Amino acid sequence: MSNIIPPALVRRLGNLAGFDTVAFESVHEREGGVTSIRINPAKASKLDLASLDRVPWCDNGFYLPDRPIFTLDPLFHAGCYYVQEASSMFIAHAIKTLALDGQPVVALDLCAAPGGKSTLLNTYLHPDSLLIANEILKARATVLADNLVRWGQANTIVTNNDPSAFRHLPGYVDIMLVDAPCSGSGMFRKDHDAITEWSEAAVLLCSERQRRILADSLPALKEGGILLYSTCSYSVEENEEIADWLCENQGMEPLGIPINESWGIEQTLSDKHACPGYRFYPHKLRGEGFFLAAFRKKGPQPSFDRRKLKTEKNSMPKELESWIREFGAFTAFTVGSDLHILPKSREVDLRIVQDMLYLRNAGTRVGKLVRGELIPAHDFALSVEQSPGIPKLALDREQALEYLRKGNLSLMHDRNGWALATYEDVPLGWVKILPNRINNYYPKEWRIATL
Numbered sequence: 201m202s203n204i205i206p207p208a209l210v211r212r213l214g215n216l217a218g219f220d221t222v223a224f225e226s227v228h229e230r231e232g233g234v235t236s237i238r239i240n241p242a243k244a245s246k247l248d249l250a251s252l253d254r255v256p257w258c259d260n261g262f263y264l265p266d267r268p269i270f271t272l273d274p275l276f277h278a279g280c281y282y283v284q285e286a287s288s289m290f291i292a293h294a295i296k297t298l299a300l301d302g303q304p305v306v307a308l309d310l311c312a313a314p315g316g317k318s319t320l321l322n323t324y325l326h327p328d329s330l331l332i333a334n335e336i337l338k339a340r341a342t343v344l345a346d347n348l349v350r351w352g353q354a355n356t357i358v359t360n361n362d363p364s365a366f367r368h369l370p371g372y373v374d375i376m377l378v379d380a381p382c383s384g385s386g387m388f389r390k391d392h393d394a395i396t397e398w399s400e401a402a403v404l405l406c407s408e409r410q411r412r413i414l415a416d417s418l419p420a421l422k423e424g425g426i427l428l429y430s431t432c433s434y435s436v437e438e439n440e441e442i443a444d445w446l447c448e449n450q451g452m453e454p455l456g457i458p459i460n461e462s463w464g465i466e467q468t469l470s471d472k473h474a475c476p477g478y479r480f481y482p483h484k485l486r487g488e489g490f491f492l493a494a495f496r497k498k499g500p501q502p503s504f505d506r507r508k509l510k511t512e513k514n515s516m517p518k519e520l521e522s523w524i525r526e527f528g529a530f531t532a533f534t535v536g537s538d539l540h541i542l543p544k545s546r547e548v549d550l551r552i553v554q555d556m557l558y559l560r561n562a563g564t565r566v567g568k569l570v571r572g573e574l575i576p577a578h579d580f581a582l583s584v585e586q587s588p589g590i591p592k593l594a595l596d597r598e599q600a601l602e603y604l605r606k607g608n609l610s611l612m613h614d615r616n617g618w619a620l621a622t623y624e625d626v627p628l629g630w631v632k633i634l635p636n637r638i639n640n641y642y643p644k645e646w647r648i649a650t651l
C-alpha cells in the first residue's frame with residue numbers, strides 16, 4: 201500500500217488558486233488522521249464532552265484526542281453518537297445558514313449508506329420533517345437501516361432503489377442531498393487502498409456516473425427545492441464541473457454558504473457559472489477532503505397532486521398506549537406481522553413512497569401483538585419515542601458489555617416482565633425478567649462477538 205499521492209492529481213490541484221502542494225503532500229506523508237464524533241442530541245447521555253475540541257462548523261461535532269475502540273463503548277451501540285468525519289459535518293452549517301430547518305420538509309438523502317449524513321439530516325432538519333434515506337446496494341441499505349434505528353427517530357423511511365426510481369415522484373422532495381460515489385481522493389489519508397485505485401480514467405468515469413445519478417433523480421426535487429451536492433474527491437471534474445453542468449442542464453441556480461475565514465475552508469467558483477463550492481483540505485483544517493455545493497431548482501418542475509391521496513383509517517392499537525410517549529402523534533401500520541409507527545402527519549407520504557419505491561424500513565418497528573400483548577422489537581428499544589414508564593434494568597459497564605455480547609445476566613431484580621436494559625440511563629435493548637432468570641433479547645446479528 202502506498203501513501204504517495206498520484207502525481208497526476210497533484211499536478212491538477214496545483215493549478216487551483218490557493219492550493220499548497222507541499223503542505224498537501226506532507227500531511228499525507230504523516231500517518232493517522234483525525235477522529236471525530238457527532239452527538240445525538242435526542243439521546244441524553246452523560247458523555248464527558250467538556251475537555252473535547254469542538255468541530256467549528258457543527259455544534260454537535262467533537263474531536264477525540266485518539267481513536268478509542270468504539271465497540272467497547274455501550275453508548276456507541278445505543279446511538280448516543282455517530283463516528284463521522286469532521287468535514288462532512290459542514291452540512292449542518294449549510295442547513296442552518298440556508299435556513300433549511302425553518303419548516304417541516306420532505307428530504308431525500310439519495311446515496312445514504314452507511315448513514316452519516318442521514319443521521320445528521322435527522323438531527324438538523326425541522327423535527328416534523330420526513331427523511332427518505334436511499335441506498336442502491338442492498339447490503340449497504342441494511343447497514344443504513346441499522347444506523348438509523350440506532351439514531352432512534354420515527355420520521356424516517358429507508359429505501360433501496362436505483363436513483364432513476366425517484367423519477368416517479370416528480371416535484372415531491374423539498375431538499376435533496378446527493379453525496380455521490382466518487383474517486384475518493386479526499387480519503388487518501390485514511391484509506392491507502394483508494395490511492396492505488398485512483399486514476400484519471402476513474403475520475404472521468406465517476407464524473408459521468410455523478411451526472412447520470414443527478415439527471416435520473418432530480419425530477420423528484422420540487423421547483424424552488426434545494427440540492428446539496430457533495431463528494432469526498434478533490435477532482436474539479438467531480439466538483440466544480442458538475443456544478444456548472446447542473447446550472448447548464450438541470451435548471452439549477454447556485455447558492456452561497458457564508459463561512460468563517462478562520463475555519464480554513466477554501467471557497468472556489470466554478471469556471472462557467474461562478475458556482476460557489478466549499479473545499480476541505482486536510483492541510484488546512486482538522487478533517488479529510490470534502491466538497492459541498494448548494495443549489496436551488498429554478499424549474500419549471502411539474503409535480504403530482506398529493507391532495508388526491510386520501511389517508512387510510514389507521515388507528516393506533518390501544519395496547520401500544522402504555523409504551524409510546526406521545527401516543528396520539530403516531531399512526532400504526534403493519535409490515536408482515538410487525539407493527540410500525542410513523543408520525544401521523546406523514547401518513548400520506550408513506551402511501552406515496554410505498555407505491556413507488558422498495559422500502560427497506562419505515563418509521564419505527566415497535567413489535568408484534570400476540571394475544572393482546574406487545575412483544576417489543578429491538579428497534580423500539582433504541583427509539584426516542586418510548587414512554588418513560590417502561591421498566592428499566594440498569595447495568596454497569598461490564599454488565600452492559602455482557603448484555604451486548606448476548607451473554608447471561610445474573611442480577612437481583614424485583615419485578616417480572618419486559619424491561620429496557622440501560623447503561624447510564626440510555627436503553628441498549630430488551631430483557632425479559634422471569635422469576636428465576638433474565639432473558640437477554642439483544643438481536644444475535646447485532647451482538648458484539650470479539651472483545
Ligand SMILES: C[S@@+](CC[C@H](N)C(=O)[O-])C[C@H]1O[C@@H](n2cnc3c(N)ncnc32)[C@H](O)[C@@H]1O
Nearest residue numbers: 311312313314315316317336337379380381413
Ligand atoms: C459517498 S457514499 C455515501 C456516504 C453516506 N452519504 C454517508 O454519509 O454515510 C456513496 C454511496 O453511493 C452508493 N452508490 C454507488 N453507486 C451508485 C449509483 N450508481 N447510484 C446511486 N448510489 C450509488 C454507494 O453504495 C455508497 O453507499
